Structure formats: C-alpha cells, structure tokens
Amino acid sequence: MFDHRLILATLLLAASTTAGAGSIDIGRAGATVCAGCHGMDGMSVAPGFPNLAGQDETYLVAQLTAFRERTRTGGQSVLMYGMAAGLDDEDIANLAAYFASLGK
DSSP: OOOHHHHHHHHHHHHHHHTTOSOHHHHHHHTTTTHHHHOTTSOOSSTTSOOOTTOOHHHHHHHHHHHHTTOOOSTTHHHHHHHHHTOOHHHHHHHHHHHHHTTO
C-alpha cells in the first residue's frame, strides 16, 4: 500500500527544486502587462493591489497558478483570472523569477 503523504512530499520537493528555473529577462518582458496594477518595478500603483517586488518566487508561482486555475478566491482574485488564463507554466516561472529578483 502506498503512503500518500510520501508521494505528496516527493511531489512538493520536486516542485520546490524547479523553483528558480524562470528567466528574469523573459519575465521582465512579460511583466509589461502586470505594470498597470503592480508597477513595472513590482511596486503597486494603486491601493488594493499587492506589491510583487521581492516576493518569494515559489509563492508567486503558486499564486499565479491558482489564479490561472481559478482556485484562489477572495479579494480581487476574479480580476486575475483573465490575466492568468493564458499563462503557461513557463510564463509563470519567468514572471515569478522577475518579480522575486526585484527585492534582491
């Protein structure tokens, strides 16, 4: 019998080791769409929109993925559904790498 906790832990470890695989330069180019609310430098331009600069890369990947899959709710999540709908895993990794790099 398989221990589902062991499988989950293995998957989480594998996901965490792929963090950092995104390209900062490609993410910078893609972030122009994000700039309207989150600022090109990752600092929000309007109240109610979070700063993305310096956020943990793994956290950003998880959040963008949740928006794309429409599993994140609350706040202004609905606004992000459309923004994230067309992002693939590579796009998400690149954006996360870019915004995470801004706090370093």
